[in-house]
Amino acid sequence: MILKIEEINGETTDIDLVVKVTSLKKRESQNSTGASSIFYYGIVGDETGSIPFTAWQFPQSIREGDIVHLSHCYTRTFRDSLRLYVDSRSEVVLVPDEDIEVKRTYRNSTIRDIKPGDLFVTVEGLIEDPIEKTYEKDGVSKKVLYFTLRDETGSIRVSSFGKSVMANQVVRIVGAKVSEYRGRKRLTIFENTQVIPISREIRKEAPLYDISELSNPIDSVGISGLIVNLSDKSGLMSRCKTCRKKVIDIKCPEHPDDGIFYDLFASFVISDGTGEINATAGASSLGPILGITQENLDPETSTLTKMEVFTRLKSTLTGKPLYLVGDVVRTDDRVNFRAREILIMNKEKLAEVLKKAEEGYEI
């Protein structure tokens, strides 16, 4: 069946399209052994949209502006957008004497692409953890729904006024607003925003980024790296039981009688060779790798000392290949990484991460 470009739903195989080649470029690439091969890339489009493509094989006779019938192609997310692949299994046939009025807009935006200030964006994603809250406006009680929307590039927090959604549903959201709130991107859905359930599969897996790619806020992304510098403020800290603020003395100045609890904290600079980013982590990610439980953090029974925890952090985290999942948050004029999960990579994870990075790089 011949599809239209707007009908392509995420990563899929065996696609048939009739499209106009609006841009066509040729490139030579070399693999690690020095053998070279030629491939083609560019953009194809039809009345419903345009999509970038890469072709490992492509007929020499086809030129920009030609209409072609592409069959047995597949799509994959590359860098931040969906890309069409034409390989040796695909067929490319020229369709003579035809023309197509190409809609020169890319398909939907990805969560990574949308920018604060964008007013009418279209994004698709998987709905996670919806929570409903009520608020008062002009004496009337209204509902607002908060949830996380995830796609192959990361996730974003969404506030929905007047539209309800279900957990684990994949939807296309048309006409939402993007803003930045406390250093994170946020999507707002209003009464007139369309929320359409679609059939598209989205894996609950954090995409792997190079640190050099992280210049804007995005949630739920993965990075790998080695620690360049572990701040000596890391380790054990005391917090007030009531306001949860960091306590420097033994008592919170505002709630001196309310008691304190211990918390784990790490602040470090991590590098993957493409760049460096400041990262922070708390008890939920540090506890498991340090073998420190909630019980160990109760000041009544804890035998932990600041020095001991810092030393343990240092020997556990530095000099090890780490894999972090977390959120990129803007503070002042730079971005920071808030790690939610920290993994010390074993051979298997290492191979997986290295392979992923290499696949993501085929310009």
Place this chain on the structure above:
Amino acid sequence: MITKREVAKWILSKELRDTSVIEEQSPDERGRPYIISPMGTKIKRVLIAGSVASKNILENYTKITLSDPLGTFFLSAFATDFSLEVKDAADALSVGDNIAVVGRVSPFKTDEGILRISIMPESIFSAAEDTINYWNWRTLFITRRKYYAIQEMRKREKPDIESLVKLGYSPEEAECAANSLKYYQDYNLQEFMESLSSVTRVSHASERLDSLRDLVLRVIKEQDDGKGCRYESLVEAAAEENFEQSEVDEALNDLGSSGDIYEVSLKRYKII
């Protein structure tokens, strides 16, 4: 620290050894100048990893040589008030220890006018074998990317950083490419790249492909309805084991050229 922290670059010892350029500074610039490597990398600090090849404790500093896949780095850990900890860490090392080091590069010219670069460690971390694998692989990968960027830049009449960024290279890679073409016209990049291919990379790629070949052979046997097993069935079965379509194509090519299978008709396969 008052100044902005210099990003530590990941580079191979050969790239550092072949470095012959110190960036010129304008008179009002302060601090140490950058060195510029053949790949165009501007460096003040590095993050390197490898195994300790030699250690020599002298009165006020300790000399360490550190091996990476293409040679050695030279480290000098001085005993100054603010680096006693690093000197102690260096003194405690044994030959054969795996370490990761963050340090500042310190260039000096020999009497013959040759630029030599040693590294003054700021932090020394004990490293696992996986760390060394990770660093080797990442550094090779980053170096190859820079090489591709240089090749791409070479096609242009004038250095054009923006056009490379549009192609998907990072701004740093594009800048490196421009630097390399500016400062290292006569450097033999080809030879450098050839030396990289001698480095064994950590990769489960071949094991992975082996298991995929087994899977493909099994599925062809099971799903041959007389007219041969359909390509789609292979892709489907492989996808269940998390293999990509492109990997199936690669396995089919390999099995075809080794004479294990043949294509009976378009996209139908049989075991020989």
